Amino acid sequence: MPVHVLLFDAGSDQEGIHSLEVSGRTVVLLFEDRDDAERYAGLLEAQDFPMPTVEPLDREEMELFCSQAGYEARLVPAGFLPQSPEDRLLIAPPERNMDVTQWQEEQPEAGDGSLEAIRRQLEGLL
DSSP states (O other), X not given: OEEEEEEESTTSTTOEEOOXXXXXXXXXXXXXXXXXXXXXXXXXXXXXXXXXXXXXXXXXXXXXXXXXXXXXXXXXXXTOOOSSHHHHTTTSOOSSOOOHHHHHHTSOOTTOHHHHHHHHHHHHHO
C-alpha cells in the first residue's frame, strides 16, 4: 500500500525526510491521503520551511527504513481526527520547529557509512 512522505531537497545529496520529535522519539509521518500530505507540506512552508516534496512510497518499505534508522513510522489515515495534543501533531506541525539550515549543517560527513546506507535505502525506495 502506498503512503506519502515529505522529503526536503528530494534527489539531492542533502535529501532529508520530514520528522517530528515526539516524547523523545523521532517520528516520520506516513500519510495515507496525498491531499493530507500536501496540506501538511503547505503548513510547513507557511512556517518558513522550504516546501517539501510529497512522494508516494511503499508503506512496508518505509516502515522497514524507519525501523532500521531508529525512527518511529506513524500512519496518518485519511480523515484522521486527533484525540490528544500529541495526535494534533499528525495533522499540523508544531509551532516551534528545528531550523532546516541548521539540520543540514549538522549532517555527518559524506564518508560516514551509516549516512550512505540510509541514502541508498531512500534512493532504492524512489
